[in-house]
Amino acid sequence: MADNKQVVADIDRSLYDFKDIENEKDFYRMEEGLTKETVLKVSEEKNDPEWMRDFRLQCLEHYENIKMPNWGPSIEGLDMARISSYVRHKSDMKGKWEDVPEEIKNTFEKLGIPQAERESLAGVGAQYDSELVYHNVKDEVAAQGVIYTDLESALHGEYADMIKEHFMKLVPPTDHKFAALHGAVWSGGSFVYVPKGVKVDIPLQSYFRLNAAGAGQFEHTLIIVDEGADLHFIEGCSAPKYNVANLHAGCVELYVGKNARLRYSTIENWSKNMYNLNTKRAVVEEGGIMEWVSGSFGSHTSYLYPMTILKGDGSKMEFTGITFAGKGQNLDTGAKVVHIGERTSSVISTKSISKDGGIGTYRSSVTIQKTAKKAKASVSCDSLMLDSISRADTIPAMDIRTNDADVGHEAKIGRISDEAVFYLMSRGITEEDAKAMIVSGFANPVSKELPLEYAVEMNNLIKLEMSGH
Amino acid sequence: MSEQSLLQVRDLSVSIDNELPILNRINLDIKPGETHVLMGPNGAGKSTLGFTLMGNPHYVVTEGNIIFEGQDITDLSSDKRAKAGMFLSFQNPYEVPGISLSSFIRNAYHAQTGAPVKLLAFQKSLKAAMEILSMDESYADRDLNVGFSGGEKKKAEILQLLMLSPKFAILDETDSGLDVDAVRTVSKGVEEYQKKKDGALLIITHSTKILESLHVDYTHVLVKGNIVHTGDGSLVDEINEHGFERFI
Structure with a gap:
């Protein structure tokens, strides 16, 4: 255990902010801006099946038609004409750590990824800029029938139909502008399938590193936990700091089957030039359990509200989140839940800390639909401001359409x-x-x-x- | 006993927010191992003196000096005073959620000594100290003072006194609000501290119960920010019988 601690005890800012010296000739970098040509180029790079290529083009159309969100923090500093939506190293994804290109390996070594895999993870995926550079799953986990792979190869394999059936169905590209953008230029990310009744005892992890300046990262995570199965998935994100804007518009779609359980943990430490406009959504079937643990530390501006649709009767969700907004940061975070099934229950509890002029906004929405008889929802948000120049806001919304719901809400804002x-x-x-x-x-x-x-x-x-x- | 003073307070005046002084030219001289008692009516400035000696930035020293072991500490921050060997048992200890009592004491111990804390030895001595104070072991893992009763909070303060074993401790109404048994338990802890460490004490109190098992060397009477009288231990009994009337 002492060794375990050592991995992270050494952390200092240089661990995240170091810039790797990228040898430009080793990288393929798409020109900045977003046009039909760039989208087609991404599609070609990724060897998309036809439906995916068409889907990307549809998404681009939506992107062009949907307005920028105007209800949250300013994203004026983000100019898509200056963002390269695709950057990859010229080598392929590796299944062996030794084969990963040296400079990329060094980056992840510094972040402690391979060590964490050896010690406490069932499998690891590591994405560097737009592509996964490494993916590996422990043999015993693979033997249980668990699929953990990059989404691109899954699109051409045994699970192609399953992906087609689920990809951006939970988060449709019409949802908002950045969901459409994601659909057009998505690249990388993970596909996880846990078969019926399989319980994965140790967590799987994906680590996303956006290393290139002025680039976007649009990874897609699709997780399907089948009936009675159980999984803990961990997502880590970081990037070095540049003085140009970077964009992260990932998408996470989680399908939790009947009586299944999924725990999704995130520690996000993007650098402070990052626009983090991420969309995460889960749908939970009868008796299923969705648990979110979410830590937001980095980024310049964040819009992040993981959403859970409690579709099946007796399904449950629990969201535990923390946001730390420091100097120059405007972090708008929270959670959403929609109760559809009977006796569904949700617990949202968040902590927000703001310091040195940082702005932390808690925004949540709880909807209890007419069908959700005897639903239970509880929301509690605590904010702590560390000085008088920082700000904490709380914007909780509730829409209750039943008369037998048990709803609780508690908000506290305080100073140290x-x-x-x-x-x-x-x-x-x-x-x-x-x-x-x-x-x-x-x-x-x-x-x-x-x-x-x-x-x-x-x-x-x-x-x-x-x-x- | 050494004639060298441990704590010297010289002509100390204190105010808050540039208002009229709360303390006027206070003088004290405390030697190692001595027990001083500070008594006085409500609002006399007793707690202010405790806070000022410990370096609460809310209280501003407008004149005079505080000297600890020959070093002028008037401008030192509170953590440095603690490292020098000073301690204050708070009248109203703060609740700090998310930090357990034991890890707080461990952190404080480490901060003061700079040495790594040996976990097993630490737990052993913590357990022993909690036994002296009849504290249930479960308190060690509870969040610092959160949901503690008044009595348990005071015991937790004395537990810190025993664990950190400073050279000099101020006890600010450690006995107030406690029932007879709790006062006895707490004073057993204080006695243990003094026995072990030959520590010096400045006890701010309204009652005499906490003093029963201690030998009091000096008693000071503080009225309206002035020390109006200093006597020996017998003064405690006199005040207990007749009140502060003759000093006002």
């Missing part, structure tokens, strides 16, 4: 108290550490939901943010 800081300092703890302890304590309900290594990483991220680097 000087007296509490003095109390800790009077025991010999420095001011900086005292504040970090109070903030870590505030975040504790979230970190205890994470696997140990990630909880340690999250606490390190908090310390890092607190020290103001």
Whole structure:
């Protein structure tokens, strides 16, 4: 366990912000901007089946017709004409770590990915810019019939029909502008299928690294957990800091079968020039359970509201999230849930921390449809502001269409108290550490939901943010 | 006993937000191992003195000095005073969610000594200290002071005193709001501290129960920000009987 900790205990900002020296000739980089030609080029690069190519073009049309969102943080700094939607290393995806190109391997080594795989994961996918560079699943997990692969090869394999049936059905490209954009230029990501009744004991993980400046990352994650199956999937994201805007518009679609359970954990630490406009959605069948654990630390601007559709009777969801908005950051995060089935239940609990002028907005929506008899929903959001120049807003919406729903809502906004800081300092703890302890304590309900290594990483991220680097 | 002072307070005046001073030219001289008692009517400035000695930035020293082991600490931050060997048992300890009592003490211990904390040895001595204070072991894993009763909060303060074993401790109304048994338990803890460490104490109190098992060297009476009288231990009993009337 001590060794385990060592992996993440060393974390400092340089771990995320280091820029790898990319040898340009080793990379293929699409010209900036978004046109029919660029979309067709991505499609060709990816050797799409015909339906996918047509789908991309449809998405482009939607993209052109849908307006920019005007209800959230400003995304004026994002100019699609300056974003390259596709960057890849000229080598293919590898199934063996040794075969991954040296400079990319170094990046992931620094992030601790291969070590984490050896120690505590059932399988790992690593995406660098637009393409997966490495994918591997432990033999015993593969033997259970679990499929964990990149989406592109799945499109041509045994599960092609399953993908066609599910791809962007939960998040249709008409949903919003960036869903349409995603559909047009998506690349990379993972496909996971857990067959009926299979319980995967240790987590699978995907790690997304956007290394190129002025680029977009549009990975697609499609997870299908069949009846009675059980999976924990972990997603990690990071990028070095550049002074031009980068864009992340990923899409996550999760299908949770009857009496199945899926836990989806994310620690996102994008650099502070990133526009993170990510869409995540899950649909849960009868008796199924969807659990989200979500940590948002990085990015310049985020729009992130993982949504759960509780379709089957007795289905459940639990969302635990934390957002830390520091200097120059405007993070608009929360969760959505739609109750359709009877006796469905949802618990949303979030923590938001803002510091040095950062803006943290909690935005949620709970809908209980007429069919959702005896539904239960509880929302609680706590915000902590660390100084007087930071901001915390809470925008919870509820739409209840039944008369027997059990609904609870609780919101708290507070400041870090000087007296509490003095109390800790009077025991010999420095001011900086005292504040970090109070903030870590505030975040504790979230970190205890994470696997140990990630909880340690999250606490390190908090310390890092607190020290103001 | 060494004649060298541990804590010297010289002509100390204190105010908040540039208002009139709450404390006027206070002088104190505390030697290692001594027990001083500070008594006075409500609002006299007793807690202010405790906070000021410990370096709460809310209280501004307008004149005078605080000297600890020969070093002028008037401008030192609170954490540095703790590292130098000072301690304050709070009248109203803060609740800090998400940090357990034991990990808080461990963090504080580490911050003060700089040495790595040996987990097993630490747990053993924590358990022993909790036994002295009749604290249920489960409190070690509970969030710091969160949902503790008044009595458990005070015991948790004395637990920190025992674990951190400072050279000098201020106890700010550690006995207030406690029932007879709890006062006895807490004072057993204080006695243990003094026995183990030959620690010096400044006890701010309204009652005499916490003092029963301690030898009091000096008693100071604080009225309206001034120390109006200093006597020996017998002064405690006198005040207990007659109140502060003759000092006002």
